[in-house]
Amino acid sequence: MTKYKNILVVADPAQDKQPALSRAVQIARMSDDVSITIFLAIYDFSYEMTSMLSADERQAMRRGVVMQREAWIKDIIRPYVEDGIKIDITVVWHNRLMKRPLLKSLASTTIW
Known part of the structure; x- marks a missing residue:
């Protein structure tokens, strides 16, 4: 059997299971x-379109969504x-939802 050290799971935000x-x-x-x-990249374009808010307010809204x-x-x-299972959580705000998990995976991989 293959021995694993790190497993990256990309969460599906549309499912509870x-x-x-x-x-x-x-x-x-x-x-x-x-x-x-467990990794989740989220993005909602509507948060970018709130021109009545300052950049700091938009950033605070994004942080709120990430925290939720x-x-x-x-x-x-x-x-x-x-x-007793060790699970780390990474949730990021990123507009290219599939690019971010690949970057995370490559960052933790040793290339020979």
Whole structure:
């Protein structure tokens, strides 16, 4: 069986159940010293179109959305964390939703 050290799970914000996370936890339970990162990139163009708000106010709105999604993910991972599975959370605001997970994955990969 392949030995895994880091598993990156990209969360689906449209679903409360995260099958990729469940599978990552299964793999982590069969291996020693596996780290799981659940990743969510979010973007809502309507937050960019609020021209009546200052840049600081728009940034505060984005932070609020990110914090809401972090809380949502914490609820999802709570049973696994209570069971001893190590799961890190990364939620970012990014307008290219598929580019950001690839950059995160490459940043944590050793290239020989």
